Amino acid sequence: MSESEKEARCRQILRTVTSDALQATPAILWTYPDPTKEEIPVDPKTVAKGAPPAKGAPPPEEEVAPLEADDDPEAGGLFLSHVWGEPDWWAPLFGAGQYNVAKQLQVAAALQRGANRGDLLPPDRDARVWVDCASLPDAVVPFDHPLEELTLGTYAMPIKDLKKLIPNADRPDGYTILHLNEEGYRFEGTMNLREWDEQGRPMEKTTPQMVEWEIPPGWYHVRSAEVIPEDRVSPEEAGKKRKLRPFAEQMRAWSNGLHLRDEVWVEFTLGSIRAECMLLAETMLALHGGLLAVVTWNYFDRLWPFVEWVVYCSRRGPNCVQLASDHFVGAGLVELQRAIRRLKVENMGVRDERDRELLLGMLKRMFKCDTKHLTQGYVKPKDGRLTEAIKAPITDYSAVERYARVTAIAVFAHDAADTANRVPGAGDEQGWAALAGELGYLDLQAALKKAKPFDWDELSALRNPELGELSEIRPPEEREATFDAYVEEWWTGKVLPVLEDERKLAMR
Numbered sequence: 001m002s003e004s005e006k007e008a009r010c011r012q013i014l015r016t017v018t019s020d021a022l023q024a025t026p027a028i029l030w031t032y033p034d035p036t037k038e039e040i041p042v043d044p045k046t047v048a049k050g051a052p053p054a055k056g057a058p059p060p061e062e063e064v065a066p067l068e069a070d071d072d073p074e075a076g077g078l079f080l081s082h083v084w085g086e087p088d089w090w091a092p093l094f095g096a097g098q099y100n101v102a103k104q105l106q107v108a109a110a111l112q113r114g115a116n117r118g119d120l121l122p123p124d125r126d127a128r129v130w131v132d133c134a135s136l137p138d139a140v141v142p143f144d145h146p147l148e149e150l151t152l153g154t155y156a157m158p159i160k161d162l163k164k165l166i167p168n169a170d171r172p173d174g175y176t177i178l179h180l181n182e183e184g185y186r187f188e189g190t191m192n193l194r195e196w197d198e199q200g201r202p203m204e205k206t207t208p209q210m211v212e213w214e215i216p217p218g219w220y221h222v223r224s225a226e227v228i229p230e231d232r233v234s235p236e237e238a239g240k241k242r243k244l245r246p247f248a249e250q251m252r253a254w255s256n257g258l259h260l261r262d263e264v265w266v267e268f269t270l271g272s273i274r275a276e277c278m279l280l281a282e283t284m285l286a287l288h289g290g291l292l293a294v295v296t297w298n299y300f301d302r303l304w305p306f307v308e309w310v311v312y313c314s315r316r317g318p319n320c321v322q323l324a325s326d327h328f329v330g331a332g333l334v335e336l337q338r339a340i341r342r343l344k345v346e347n348m349g350v351r352d353e354r355d356r357e358l359l360l361g362m363l364k365r366m367f368k369c370d371t372k373h374l375t376q377g378y379v380k381p382k383d384g385r386l387t388e389a390i391k392a393p394i395t396d397y398s399a400v401e402r403y404a405r406v407t408a409i410a411v412f413a414h415d416a417a418d419t420a421n422r423v424p425g426a427g428d429e430q431g432w433a434a435l436a437g438e439l440g441y442l443d444l445q446a447a448l449k450k451a452k453p454f455d456w457d458e459l460s461a462l463r464n465p466e467l468g469e470l471s472e473i474r475p476p477e478e479r480e481a482t483f484d485a486y487v488e489e490w491w492t493g494k495v496l497p498v499l500e501d502e503r504k505l506a507m508r
Contacts, residue, residue, distance in 0.1 A: 006283040009247065012174050013221075013273050014284065015069035015135045016077050019111045019127035025067050027104040029133065032084040067134040075287040077121060077128035078114055078322070080107070081308040082294035083301075093331040102327065103294065110292055110324030120290030120320060130288060137274040140218030145354045146275040151223055154269050155213050157187055159255055160262035166222070169250040176222035176251040177273065184217040191265060192231040206231060219273035222251050227258070230265040244268070278355075281307075282362055286315040294324040295412075297335035300404065303348040307359045310404050314366065314507060318407045318499050319491070323415045329430065336412070337435055340405050345397040360395070367400040367506050403506035406444050409436050410495050413448050417487045420453035443501070447494040456486035 086099040094102065114120050115127045143149045157165070165185060166176060192206040225244035229235040244254045255266070277284060285291075291312045299305050313321065329336065345363070350356050363369050373391040381387050413432035433448035460482040463472040474482065 003283065006280055007287065009175070009276070010280050010284045010287055011073045011075055013177070013276055013280075014072045014075055014130070014287065016072040016128040016130050017067055017069050017134050019078075019115060019129055021067060022080075022129050022131060023108040023111060025104075027098065027100040029067060030082075030084070030100040030103050067131070069131075069134040072128055074122070074125070076125070076289045077130065078111070078290045078292045079285055079288040079308070079312065080129050080131040080292045080294070081305050081312075082107075082324075083296060083299050083305055085298065087296045087298040087332075087335070089297075089332075089335060093335070103296075106324050106327045107292075107294060109327070110294070110322055114290055114292055114322040117290075117322070120322060122289065129292065130284075136277055137219040137272065139274055140216050140220070140272050144272045144274055145352070146279045147354050147358055150271050150275055151269045152220070152271055153213070153215065154267060155187070155215070156191065156211055156228060156265055156267045157189060158262060159260045159264050159266060161187065161189065162255065162266060162268075163252070163262075166251050168252055171250070172253045173249050174247060175273075175276075176246075178215075178220040178222070178270065180215060180217045180220070182217050185215045186212075187214070188212050194229075194231055196234050202232070202234070215270070220270045221273055221276065222246065223269045223271045225251055225254065225266055225268035227260065228265050228267045231263070233264060278358065282311055282315070282366070285312050288312075288316075289320065291316070291321045292324055293321055295336070295408070296325070296328055297332055297339040300339050300343045300408070301348060303345070303350045303356060303359050306343075306345070306348055306404060307362060309407070310400055311362065311366065313407045313499075314403070314503055317496075318411050319496060321407075321411050323411060325412075326415060326419065329412075329416070333430060337431065340408055340435065341439070343401055343404060345401060363397065363400055364395070366508065367397075367403070368508055369395050369397050369400060371395045399506045402441075403502055405439060406436070406441050406502045407499060409439075409441070410444060410448070410499055413451070414487070414491050414495065417451050417453060417490070418484065420451075422453045422457040424454050443498050444495075447498045450494045451487075451490055456483050460486065 082103075090099055111127065111129070121127055139145070141152060144152060166178060169176070189211045191209045191211050193209055194206045195203040197203065222244065223246055227233065227238045227241040229238040241258055241260075242254075244251060249257075251268070260266070285308060291308070293299070293305075293309060300309075309321075325336070345360075350359070360369075364371070371393050374394050375389045376392050377390040379385075379388040379390060409432050412430070416430045416432065433445050433451075436442075436448060437445040460479045461474060463474055
């Protein structure tokens with residue numbers, strides 16, 4: 001599949017939420033649903049109108065409408081990348097405050113900063129965000145995963161019922177999308193099977209066959225469809241009917257083009273939109289104008305956010321990353337730098353082990369992750385068999401790990417430059433240049449050391465710095481804008497070229 005075709009598909013299944021809706025959602029949004037948690041049974045008498053709560057019972061939680069994503073074919077918004085779980089040492093560093101509340105406040109602040117930058121979002125368009133809890137559909141069945149099953153079921157029904165199930169589409173091609181609500185869909189019908197003689201003439205007698213099936217709720221797309229023999233449609237006639245060309249045409253357009261009567265039966269298969277989103281994750285990422293990265297110190301301990309970070313930086317560039325971490329840097333700075341030091345692909349975790357192969361495959365396709373087979377032992381000869389070597393595949397992820405470290409250090413240093421102390425002798429206040437040198441990234445260290453917040457602040461204060469004290473003093477807003485311009489000049493002129501060289505070293 002070409003990149004343009006992948007992008008076209010992504011635009012049809014891309015669903016985002018508005019920035020305002022995301023900011024207005026309570027902090028409970030960031031609590032990962034625990035499927036193993038048992039619901040506490042409730043006595044109907046205690047929830048009757050006016051009945052007092054049971055003694056010792058917690059106060060009832062306010063019902064919160066789920067955050068719902070809408071179709072977003074224009075794309076170009078922000079892709080929110082985060083870790084669900086609370087990092088270790090949260091309470092000692094930030095007190096007993098709730099992690100979810102702090103995360104919600106941090107996301108809201110970063111959304112505002114991202115929208116105000118002007119270079120991450122399309123002009124004259126409301127800020128929209130891809131966030132996994134709303135934009136990525138839930139699994140419809142346990143085996144709904146692109147590396148397990150792409151076809152989730154086969155179903156048969158007459159055209160008249162199919163028209164009620166499959167909605168009309170605005171365009172003749174693309175995904176035939178089926179969205180079933182909480183009740184799903186259940187079908188019952190009778191198919192009349194008829195035998196045909198050698199000359200293809202119908203026999204008089206038919207055999208009724210009951211057809212029953214059920215589709216669970218969720219988001220689907222039609223993977224295949226064809227006319228099947230039944231009653232007045234012979235096997236020969238059914239075989240002449242052209243099969244559906246998925247994505248090249250909508251199912252309703254296909255059936256209308258064949259002029260199928262309402263009583264004709266068709267058989268179709270379904271796949272999930274979730275699997276499509278996961279298969280197209282690389283292209284889906286690159287469609288977004290900015291990566292909103294909520295980088296806590298367990299961010300690079302998880303494989304999904306790590307892949308999102310390196311893929312986005314390599315496809316769109318580190319300059320399109322908006323950090324949502326400035327609230328965590330203070331007390332958690334040392335933990336963030338430790339996280340970058342210990343970054344190692346083989347140690348990263350996933351909630352679903354099936355995701356690991358999918359994500360590692362993406363890294364191997366894009367980056368220099370060569371695999372060698374190392375001999376770990378031998379099988380002794382037996383029953384005429386010769387000695388066999390036991391070899392295990394070992395993949396070297398050091399190139400992509402290095403790229404992740406250098407981009408993370410640089411982006412954090414860029415973010416820190418805006419909030420620097422701006423006092424003499426306080427260079428590299430947060431130690432990012434020192435960390436680059438410690439890890440052996442000397443070119444990056446040299447570029448980061450060229451950040452001069454104190455000098456930039458002095459130059460920003462004067463309209464004509466060459467006149468010294470005789471120069472007119474800038475007003476505060478203009479002074480800050482000038483300081484920001486110095487920061488961006490350093491970032492684009494000194495740091496980004498180093499990161500581009502690192503990208504070329506890491507990519508295939």
